Amino acid sequence: MKPRxxxxxxxxxxxxxxxxxxxxxxxxxxxxxxFLRMDPLLxxxxxxxxxxxxxxxxxxxxxxxxxxxxxxxxxxxxxxxGTTIELADDALYxxxxxxxxxxxxxxxxxxxxNLTIILVAAAFGYGLAFLxxxxxxxxxxxxxxxxxxxxxxxxxxLDAARPLADQIGWLGLYYARLNQPLFSAGSLIAAAIFVTxxxxxxxxxxxxxxxxxxxxxxxxxxxxLSPAQRRVGAACDHDGKCRRVCETGAIDEADLExxxxxxxxxxxxxxxxxxCVNTFDWQSPRPRVARPVDVGRRRFLIGLGGGAFGALxxxxxxxxxVRPDLLLRPPGARPEDEFRKRCIRCGQCVKACPTNTLQPDxxxxxxxxxxxxxxxxxxxxxxxxxxxxGQVCPTGAIRALPLIEKRYAKIGTAVIDxxxxxxxxxxxxxxxxxxxxPYNAIYFVQVPxxxxxxxxxxxxxxxxxxxxxxxxxxxxxxxxxIKPDEQIRLAEGSYFFEATRRGFRFEQGGAVNQPNGAExxxxxxxx
Amino acid sequence: MNxxxxxxLKLMAASGAALAMPPWARPALAEPRVLAFKGNAxxxxxxxxxxxxxxxxxxxxxxxxxxxxxxxxxxxxERASNTNPVIIHTLAQMALEAGxxxxxxxxxxxxxxxxxxxxxxIKDALKxxxxxxxxxxxxxxxxxxxxxxNGKKMKTAKVMKAILxxxxxxxxxxxxxxxxxxxxxxxxxxxxxxxDRGAWHRTYGLHQAIADFATYIKPKLTILDATRILTxxxxxxxxxxxxxxxxxxxxxxxxxxxxAVTLSTWDGKTLTAQDVPHIRRAAQxxxxxxxxxxxxxxxx
Numbered sequence: 001m002k003p004r005x006x007x008x009x010x011x012x013x014x015x016x017x018x019x020x021x022x023x024x025x026x027x028x029x030x031x032x033x034x035f036l037r038m039d040p041l042l043x044x045x046x047x048x049x050x051x052x053x054x055x056x057x058x059x060x061x062x063x064x065x066x067x068x069x070x071x072x073x074x075x076x077x078x079x080x081x082g083t084t085i086e087l088a089d090d091a092l093y094x095x096x097x098x099x100x101x102x103x104x105x106x107x108x109x110x111x112x113x114n115l116t117i118i119l120v121a122a123a124f125g126y127g128l129a130f131l132x133x134x135x136x137x138x139x140x141x142x143x144x145x146x147x148x149x150x151x152x153x154x155x156x157x158l159d160a161a162r163p164l165a166d167q168i169g170w171l172g173l174y175y176a177r178l179n180q181p182l183f184s185a186g187s188l189i190a191a192a193i194f195v196t197x198x199x200x201x202x203x204x205x206x207x208x209x210x211x212x213x214x215x216x217x218x219x220x221x222x223x224x225l226s227p228a229q230r231r232v233g234a235a236c237d238h239d240g241k242c243r244r245v246c247e248t249g250a251i252d253e254a255d256l257e258x259x260x261x262x263x264x265x266x267x268x269x270x271x272x273x274x275x276c277v278n279t280f281d282w283q284s285p286r287p288r289v290a291r292p293v294d295v296g297r298r299r300f301l302i303g304l305g306g307g308a309f310g311a312l313x314x315x316x317x318x319x320x321x322v323r324p325d326l327l328l329r330p331p332g333a334r335p336e337d338e339f340r341k342r343c344i345r346c347g348q349c350v351k352a353c354p355t356n357t358l359q360p361d362x363x364x365x366x367x368x369x370x371x372x373x374x375x376x377x378x379x380x381x382x383x384x385x386x387x388x389x390g391q392v393c394p395t396g397a398i399r400a401l402p403l404i405e406k407r408y409a410k411i412g413t414a415v416i417d418x419x420x421x422x423x424x425x426x427x428x429x430x431x432x433x434x435x436x437x438p439y440n441a442i443y444f445v446q447v448p449x450x451x452x453x454x455x456x457x458x459x460x461x462x463x464x465x466x467x468x469x470x471x472x473x474x475x476x477x478x479x480x481x482i483k484p485d486e487q488i489r490l491a492e493g494s495y496f497f498e499a500t501r502r503g504f505r506f507e508q509g510g511a512v513n514q515p516n517g518a519e520x521x522x523x524x525x526x527x
Numbered sequence: 528m529n530x531x532x533x534x535x536l537k538l539m540a541a542s543g544a545a546l547a548m549p550p551w552a553r554p555a556l557a558e559p560r561v562l563a564f565k566g567n568a569x570x571x572x573x574x575x576x577x578x579x580x581x582x583x584x585x586x587x588x589x590x591x592x593x594x595x596x597x598x599x600x601x602x603x604x605e606r607a608s609n610t611n612p613v614i615i616h617t618l619a620q621m622a623l624e625a626g627x628x629x630x631x632x633x634x635x636x637x638x639x640x641x642x643x644x645x646x647x648x649i650k651d652a653l654k655x656x657x658x659x660x661x662x663x664x665x666x667x668x669x670x671x672x673x674x675x676x677n678g679k680k681m682k683t684a685k686v687m688k689a690i691l692x693x694x695x696x697x698x699x700x701x702x703x704x705x706x707x708x709x710x711x712x713x714x715x716x717x718x719x720x721x722x723d724r725g726a727w728h729r730t731y732g733l734h735q736a737i738a739d740f741a742t743y744i745k746p747k748l749t750i751l752d753a754t755r756i757l758t759x760x761x762x763x764x765x766x767x768x769x770x771x772x773x774x775x776x777x778x779x780x781x782x783x784x785x786x787a788v789t790l791s792t793w794d795g796k797t798l799t800a801q802d803v804p805h806i807r808r809a810a811q812x813x814x815x816x817x818x819x820x821x822x823x824x825x826x827x
Contacts, residue, residue: 431706
């Protein structure tokens with residue numbers, strides 16, 4: 001295997017490992033969001049859109065500088081999506097006839113248009129990078145498609161083995177079962193985009209990287225500054241080998257000229273050259289790149305217009321009028337506007353969430369809210385001993401909070417639907433919401449003419465964790481949904497102080513089924 | 528030798544004359560119905576099992592044993608929402624000593640199973656024992672539907688396959704107050720043996736469901752954890768915890784529960800077994816006897 005392939009595979013493996021470790025509890029002190037942090041388009045894009053500086057942006061700067069020195073090495077050696085595209089291409093398309101010959105330049109300018117759209121939208125204050133950024137896209141794909149599929153496959157195998165395990169009394173195998181992550185249909189779009197990217201190889205190898213990837217566009221512009229450039233010796237016999245093996249079709253028909261904005265430094269031309277006239281040198285002074293950037297004035301204007309239009313589209317989204325901030329965002333999510341600008345829809349929080357309550361939003365918050373995380377409390381509650389969503393968020397859209405702060409980052413408030421509640425509607429004995437509530441926010445009141453005591457919510461003790469909604473035995477829609485009322489979203493400062501100032505108290509000790517506003521009694525047994 | 532509750536009641540009826548005598552004059556042949564021991568939890572369990580004839584009476588070599596504790600909540604043991612791990616450990620160890628092939632500690636908890644597993648500390652407490660499996664189950668494939676012929680409202684239920692197939696089943700609840708069932712001891716513990724817990728509230732009515740299922744399930748023995756009891760805000764807590772250092776046992780779940788009601792006030796109320804509908808109904812349906820007159824309760 002070529003050294004490049006070894007390094008590519010190592011990075012892909014590291015990427016997969018970090019995804020696998022993006023889980024609760026975070027077991028190793030590793031930056032599980034490393035690849036996302038390395039991506040300048042995501043980090044600087046989110047910074048620009050939210051008019052802020054995303055913490056840990058230095059890693060992205062390092063990658064930018066390295067690209068200005070070494071060219072698009074990231075695409076050719078590091079990018080996990082690029083590696084996956086190559087592997088899929090080798091497996092599926094290597095022997096197939098392509099739509100266009102390798103060196104033909106098809107729509108190469110599109111990636112710059114995409115880049116321009118993203119940057120212009122960011123300048124207007126809208127984060128669009130998530131749609132096409134390869135790292136966000138691939139992380140999302142891993143969360144919504146690859147990981148659940150792998151679990152499903154493994155569980156199917158275990159299911160098949162279970163009767164046998166039962167027969168021979170191998171309990172370890174009998175009870176072996178992985179938690180199957182479940183996602184709403186919004187994830188299918190993420191999957192469809194991924195599959196499309198693979199199928200684009202039918203046109204040309206790594207077609208996505210050549211013509212569409214906005215991150216490749218950004219790196220391509222910087223690569224033109226690189227002093228490390230390809231040179232072809234005078235002895236070249238123009239046999240076209242280098243032209244044909246080039247991963248991205250960066251070499252022209254005469255085998256001599258190449259485009260540094262296209263070259264991903266795979267060096268296959270060097271390896272293949274039987275005359276050894278292909279070389280990459282550190283050239284000083286840096287040669288001027290003769291070829292203009294593959295985006296004419298017209299295309300650039302299209303990009304500008306597209307970005308402005310995208311911003312307009314978001315701004316004018318009807319969802320603005322139905323208040324997208326009425327969605328249940330993860331605890332610690334910044335104020336809705338800033339949250340959406342920072343959120344790169346990578347799905348890391350969703351992947352890490354141990355209970356599966358976090359789901360990618362569909363269009364409930366309009367186009368702008370696509371794939372941003374929301375709670376699905378009916379499916380599962382927000383665990384009160386976990387704060388992992390904020391820990392793995394690469395852009396700080398969800399703040400990394402200590403457990404106590406996270407507990408006071410009120411998600412919403414439970415509201416009893418008296419038309420569905422078994423006690424109210426049918427006068428049956430039920431307390432399941434109360435027994436699940438970690439903060440004694442449910443208390444019971446005996447009313448005249450009712451057999452059973454009725455549950456009520458003490459709003460000052462409910463932080464909207466959703467335990468009640470998740471366990472409510474009413475079938476279908478629960479009888480105690482969480483509404484976003486009184487949610488606490490802070491850009492900075494302490495949730496504890498803010499919540500306490502507003503009169504909330506989410507403590508596990510003490511008061512037993514107190515009516516509203518009652519002081520919780522002291523308790524010695526608290527953990 | 529296995530003696531079911533029914534057989535034992537017959538035995539007791541046969542020795543009616545003996546039962547009529549004051550406790551100190553009773554011949555050794557009369558079996559105690561409920562026993563309670565005070566002190567170190569592990570020692571209490573051992574004494575209890577010995578008093579009921581030793582583990583060999585319940586578990587033969589190569590038996591599959593299931594212990595059904597209350598592991599309903601994703602909270603650590605000190606919250607008194609789950610059965611004391613020491614009790615489960617001692618039971619499992621004794622079953623293995625008696626030659627059990629394996630011991631399965633099973634529950635379908637109220638909280639999400641995954642989080643219960645991370646927090647309840649039971650796996651850690653049992654990890655020194657080989658052939659002991661702690662599983663918190665909710666997935667379809669571990670349950671099978673059974674008929675409940677004597678149930679009034681509940682006619683069928685999906686019960687853990689392991690419970691259906693085991694050779695010896697032990698009921699190992701903890702004593703807690705309960706917002707819906709008033710108290711939860713031996714009878715109420717079985718909600719964690721079925722898949723659809725919600726149906727007990729939704730469809731059958733909680734008290735009737737408890738009584739109905741009790742007519743079906745036949746544990747070898749009920750060992751009630753009263754080492755510390757949750758007297759308020761149960762079953763999830765946090766609430767007031769009373770330390771009693773007591774372990775209670777018996778063949779008759781109704782008798783155990785009836786006596787356990789007297790341990791404390793529950794959510795501030797003084798109760799008798801008559802006041803708790805599910806205990807009363809279980810007794811009416813013939814699950815056991817609420818009569819506390821002839822219980823043997825040595826305080827050790």
